[in-house]
Amino acid sequence: MPASTMVRLAGAASVLAAATFSAPPAAAGMSCETLVALSQPGNFVITSAVSFPGGSFSAPDGNVYENVPPFCEVSAVMTPSTDSVINVYVWLPSAGWTGRFEGTGNGGYAGTVALSVPAMISGLETGSAVAGTDMGTAPSANNDADALVGHPEKWIDFGYRSTHLMTSLGKQLVQAFYGQSAAFSYFNGCSTGGQQALMEAQSFPDDYNGILGGDPAANRTHVHTAVLWNYAKMHQSPTSLFVGTNQTQAITNAVVAACVVKSGGLSTDPFLTDPRKCDWDPGALACTGAPDGTCLTPDEVTAAREIYAGATDPVTGHLIFPGSVRGGESDPQFGWVGIQDQPEVPFGSLFKWVFGLDWLWPTFDFNQDMADVDQVLAPILNANSPDLSAFAGHGGKLLMYQGWADPLISPQMLIDYFLEVVAQNNSNRKDGLADTRQFFRLFMVPGMYHCAFGPGPNAFGNLFSGQVYAAPPPVEDASHDALIALEEWVEQGTPPQQLIATKYNNDLPQAGIAMQRPICPFPQVPHYNGSGPTNQASSFSCVTDNWDVNPTPSPEYL
DSSP: OHHHHHHHHHHHOOOOOOHOOOOOOOOOOOEEEEEEGBBBBTEEEEEEEEEOOEEEEOOSSSOOEEOOOOOOEEEEEEOOTTOOOOEEEEEEESSSSOOEEEEOOTTOSSSSSSHHHHHHHHHHHOOOEEEEEOOOOOOOBBBBOOTTTTOOOHHHIIIHHHHHHHHHHHHHHHHHHHHOOOSEEEEEEEEEHHHHHHHHHHHHHTTTEEEEESOOOHHHHHHHHHHHHHHHHSSSSSSOOOOOOOHHHHHHHHHHHHHTTTTSSOOOOOSOOGGOOOOOOOGGGSSSSSOOOOSSHHHHHHHHHHHHHOOOTTOOOOOOOOOOOOOOTTTTTTTTHHHHHHSSOOOHEEEEEHHHHHHHHHGGOTTTTTHHHHHHHHHHHHOOOOOHHHHHTTTOOEEEETTTTTTSSSSHHHHHHHHHHHHHHOOHHHHHHHHHHEEEEEEEEEEEEEESSSSSSSSSEEEEETTEOSSOOOOGGGGGGHHHHHHHHHHHOOOOOOOOEEEEGOOOOGGGGEEEEEEEEETEEEESSSSTTSSSOOOOOOOOOOOOOOOOOGGGGG
C-alpha cells in the first residue's frame, strides 16, 4: 500500500473517531416529522423532516421534477470538526421501499447537491432510499473552491469524510423510518462521484455492498496537474492557442480517419474503439501555407504533442499523469478549446489550497512544486490504493466505467488502476485478472466524453451533469442499465458480461435511437461479427483485446 494511502487511512481513523456517532434506540417505524428527534448536537442536526405527498417537486438543485413519488425529505447538517458544515439530504420513499439504500456522488468541487439530484430522483422512482451531500465545500462551486484556502478540515470533508458520514447518517435514518436496516446499500457517482466511489471502496469498505463509479477524479492531485499541464501548453505562446472548434474538430476528424479501423472499430464509426492503438501525430495537420483555421501552426503542433504525451517532470522525465486521449479533442465542454478559453486554469483552486490565494498558474514548476502539492493533499484526496481486499472480503462488488474519449480525465488512469488491482491480487496477471473480475469489473465506453455525451453510444443508465440518460425500454433489463446490472451482481451473484449502450439522435432520448453497441468488461472490446446491421448491438460480440501498451505514471505519482 502506498505510504500516502497509509497516512490517509491513519488520518481517517483519528479524525472519524470524534465524528462517528452511535444512534440512540429508535422506535420502529418513526414518522417522518419525528425524525428530527434523532439530532445529536455536536455531530449532526436534522434541520427538517417533511413528508412530500408526491407530484411536482422543487428540488435543492433549483429544478422542478414532475411525477415524483411520495417520500420523507430529510435535511441535516453534520459538523465533525469545528470548521465543518456538511449538508446532507436523505429521501425515504413513503411506500414501495425496496430495502435498498443508495448514496450518490457529486461533481467538481461540489458546494451544492445539484449534481446528485438526478440520481436521487431516479433512485426514488425505483423505490430506493437515497442520500446526497454538498461534501462540506459550500460556498464553493463546481469549478471554484478558492473559499477553501486555509480550511484543511474542509479538504478532509471533501476528500473522504463527508461521503462516509452521509452514508452513516443515511443508514441510521433508514433504520429509524422503516424500523429495519437496508438489505443492500449502493453508491453511484461519476467524476468527483467516481473519486468518492473508489475512496469508499478503499477506505470504508463496509459502507456499501455495491459501488458504481465513472470517470473518477481519483488520483486527484495529479488529475488537476494534468489539466494545468494542458492549459499551460496551450498558453505557451500566442501561436500555441487553438483557434476554435473548427480546428479541434479537424483534429478529431483526422484522428478518426487515421485510426478508426486500427482501433478495432468499423470504418463508418465516428469514434475510436480503443484509442490506445492510435499513434496519429499532429504534424499531419501542419500548415503548409497561411493558417486557415483548421491546420496547425508549429507551436500548435508542439502543444498537441505535449498534451498527448501527458504531464511530465521536465527534469527527471517521469510521467506524472497519462496524456490526453486521441479522439476527445473537440468535446465542446471539456475539450481543448473548452479548457483553453477559461480565464484561469480550470479547477485550479486545489493549487491555491497549498500555495495561497495569490498563486498564479504560470509559476507552477512541474519539477519542484508537485512534491509540495502531494505532501499536503495526496494523503486526503487521492484514492490510489489497489488493495481492495477488505471490500472484496465482505462480498462487495465494484463496477467502474470510463469514457474512452474523455478529454478531462485521461482514460488511461483508470486502466492503470485496474491493472494495479490485478497485480495486487496476483503476480501472475492471468490469475490476478480472474480473481479481480470476481469483485471488480471495468467497462471502457468507446466514444463517450467525460461521464456522458460524445460521438459514440454513451447512455447506459448513467447520470451526470443534471441530465438523466434514460436506458432504452425495458428499463428493467440489466443489460441496458449499469446500476441494475450491479444490483443483479450483488443480490443474485450474476456478474455483468456486457452492458448495452445507446447513442440517441442529438443525445436526446425523445429524438430516437441512432445506434446501440455493447460495452465490454476490460480487457474485452466490442467486435463486429461480420454480419448484421451495424447500428444494432446484436451484431457485435465482446472479444479480448490483447493490447498491453499502457503508459503508467512513475511510482511516486501513484
